[in-house]
Amino acid sequence: MIEQLSWKVGGQQGEGVESTDRIFSTALNRLGYYLYGYRHFSSRIKGGHTNNKIRISTKPMRAISDDLDILVAFDQETIDLNAHELRKGGVVVADAKFNPVLPEGIDARLFPVPITAIAEELGTALFKNMAASGASWALLGLPLEVFNKAVEEEFGRKGPAVVEKNLEAVKRAADFVIELAGGPLEDFKLAEADGKQKLxxxxxxxxxxxxxxxxxxxxxxxxxxxxxxxxxxxxxxxxxxxxxxxxxxxxxxxxxxxxxxxxxxxxxxxxxxxxxxxxxxxxxxxxxxxxxxxxxxxxxxxxxxxxxxxxxxxxxxxxxxxxxxxxxxxxxxxxxxxxxxxxxxxxxxxxxxxxxxxxxxxxxxxxxxxxxxxxxxxxxxIVIDRGNLVTDVPALEDGKLFKRYEFTENGISPRVLPGEKGGLHHVTGVEHDETGRPSESPINRQKMMDKRLSKLKNLKLANAIVADAPHDNADLLIIGMGSTGGTIDEARARLEKDGITSNHATVRLIHPFPAEEVAAQIAKAKKVVVVENNATGQLADQIKLHVGHDKIVSMLKYDGTPFLPSEIHNYCKGLK
The missing domain is CATH 3.40.50.970 (Thiamin diphosphate (ThDP)-binding fold, Pyr/PP domains)
Structure with missing residues (x-):
């Protein structure tokens, strides 16, 4: 049995790739597997190649897989564009309608299934989505009743007749591919999931x-x-x-x-x-x-x-x-x-x-x-904090306005909502005094600017960065932001096997920049790699500006695709 597997479905945009993926992954989620998906789609309503890739695992992970185990193809273009990802011995489940062919040099098993023909026999080509995902589900040897339940929930609002035809499409495609393959694929049999409920x-x-x-x-x-x-x-x-x-x-x-x-x-x-x-x-x-x-x-x-x-x-x-x-x-x-x-x-x-x-x-x-x-x-x-919101304004002398922008020690003024008794004040986009009245006084201007800009000096977030730093003198500190965290962690596991020690920090507070926290992590490493999806190293520049280290090198990717674990692993290994 295997601990993880990657699956991809591809075709033309508007052809039902999304629904094929949705049913397949929903059923896997019901079994308790951990999943991580990536959508490749065009910026148009219909037409153009699109694919959805799902990584399935018995353990938590947050990265796209480097390779591919099963490819479900609605057209030859899907095979031509994605077959290079297939690992040796991988599988292609393809619609027999277009006479699928594997590109030269691809070592994979091809299973042509009459996906469209099955759907049309049942009344409409729309059923081909369920036929395709049902065929690949059957190859994994997973319980069909779980998959069928997901189909019923997806199409239940369309009535029992539609549900029954989709279920029949699943059964026919599953029966066909099992006979073609000689049974479920033993080398693709997933270990049992933990069964816990997950979002x-x-x-x-x-x-x-x-x-x-x-x-x-x-x-x-x-x-x-x-x-x-x-x-x-x-x-x-x-x-x-x-x-x-x-x-x-x-x-x-x-x-x-x-x-x-x-x-x-x-x-x-x-x-x-x-x-x-x-x-x-x-x-x-x-x-x-x-x-x-x-x-x-x-x-x-x-x-x-x-x-x-x-x-x-x-x-x-x-x-x-x-x-x-x-x-x-x-x-x-x-x-x-x-x-x-x-x-x-x-x-x-x-x-x-x-x-x-x-x-x-x-x-x-x-x-x-x-x-x-x-x-x-x-x-x-969940905690709700509405800040310095005043709901009981002290009585003011006649003609006096509420000091909405009052100078305070921490820079944060009392705030009232419209209609609050005694809370009358001016609101304007020009510079103003404590009551909101327009003011061009140089003294007031400087005091107001200082007041506004001082507010964030008191900002402290407990998780401004998230660090995994097991080494006090690591070979590398890898820093990222956003969706790169899981990919970095997977690359680090491979680096450890190569004898390269590494720490990891994900920057979560971009501004004001958490200089002290980042500096503490940089001090624990010989070299710093900043991983980001842009061409100019914007996160690295923030680190250099606020921390000022010469240990930093940038790993940049700006071709429109996320980082793969192998890319970060190979880049970092080359720095050793």
Whole structure:
């Protein structure tokens, strides 16, 4: 028996690749396996090659596999583009309709199955998705009743007739491939999973769930890949909690609506990607000047401009840290797992209200859209902190205004919601005095700037970085952010076998930068490798700026694909 296996399905976009993967992985999740998925898709509605890859394991992991065990192909292009990933003795389950052929030099077993023919015999080619996934399920020798249950739940809303035909497609394809192969493949038989219940979600859904748990009740947003799933998640669920989602005309409207809602006391967020964040920058400055809390999600993708809207990149860091004109306090946090996406979203709302400033949650496409297993979330960890929100304003003399922007020792002024008795004050985007009245006084200007910028001096996050540092004098410290953490850990395990010791740090607080924590980790290593999906080493530059070490080398990848464990392993091994 084997402990893990990788499976991929590919075809033309709009052909049902997504549903094929969804049923297959849902059934595996029901059995208790750990899963990690990656979607390769085009930036169009229909047409163009697309594939979904799932890694299946009896143990937790958070990385795409280097190779491939089973490829399910709806067309020859899928075989031509993906066969190079197949390990020796791998398997291709292909639709017999296109007379599949393995490329020269590929050592794999080809099983042509009449996937389309089976579907058409049952009334429509739409059933071919279930025939394809059912055939590969059968080869693994897994219990068919679990798979059938997932099919029933997927298509139950369409009525019993549709369910029965999908189940029949599964059975016919499974029977055919088992006869063709002579039974389930013994060398692909997975060891039994732990059977524990797990979540299987994408980062965007975890962010949406986290927003609800944080008390968010309003989301204005404009659709954009790869952020749209947050809006789609909340459209379905936020009304059940008395909230609403509005699709705005653009990202400028979205962020200003979110700022207005937060000013009114309603926790709100918006979500976008790099192009949308560019449009939001002036309004983010407004939130900083008016000290209005707001939470914004940036799901990074390939840029600049339209760039690669459906591909992986981590190139917005500089924009998020430096993008606004003028100087304002802001917080940028970067979750690295789906669990962190949930908990960090709750923390983002707390930080925004505690420090009365914009908080940006920085994810990347792989974390946002890559579906992965997660332990069940602990709702007992949820804490709501609304900061210095005054609900009982002391009586003021006639004509006096509330000092909304009062100079305080920690830089955080008392905040009131509109309508609070005694809380009348001005709100304006120009420089202002303690009551919000416009002021161009040089003395006031300097005091206000110092007040706003001093707020974050008191920001301390217990998990600003996550470090795994077993060695006091490691050969390497590998630093990453976002979705790279699991890949780095897998590469480190291989380095240990090569006799190369390594520590790992994932930076989760991007701004203000956790210099002391990072410096402590750098001091424990001979050389530092910073792994990031961009062309200019933006995270490495932050480390150099705030820590100032000459040990740093950058490992950069900006071709639109995530890092593989073998790539990090080989690069780091070459540094020895």
């Amino acid at each position: 299987f979600i994408i980062g965007n859904d975890a962010i949406g769930l986290g927003a609800i748990a944080a008390g968010c009740r309003f989301m204005p947003a404009y659709p954009i890949t790869p952020a749209s799933e947050i809006m789609e998640y909340l459209i379905k669920r936020l009304p059940k909690f008395g909230g609403t989602v509005i699709q705005t005309e653009d990202e400028i409207a979205a962020v200003t609506m979110a700022i207005g809602a937060n000013y009114g006391g309603v926790r709100a967020l918006t979500a976008s990607a790099g192009p949308g964040l560019s449009l939001m920058m002036e309004a983010i400055g407004l939130a900083g000047m008016t000290e209005t809390p707001v939470v914004i999600v940036d799901t990074q993708r390939g840029g600049p401009s339209t760039g690669l809207p459906t591909k992986q990149e981590q190139s917005d860091l500089n924009a998020l840290v430096y993008g606004t004109h003028g100087e304002i306090p802001k917080i940028v946090i970067a979750p690295s797992t789906v669990e962190e996406c949930f908990y960090d979203t709750i923390e983002a709302f707390n930080l925004a209200e505690k420090f009365q400033c914009p908080v940006i949650i920085m994810t990347d496409l792989q974390l946002s859209l890559g579906k992965q297993s997660s332990e069940l979330l602990d709702y007992n960890k």
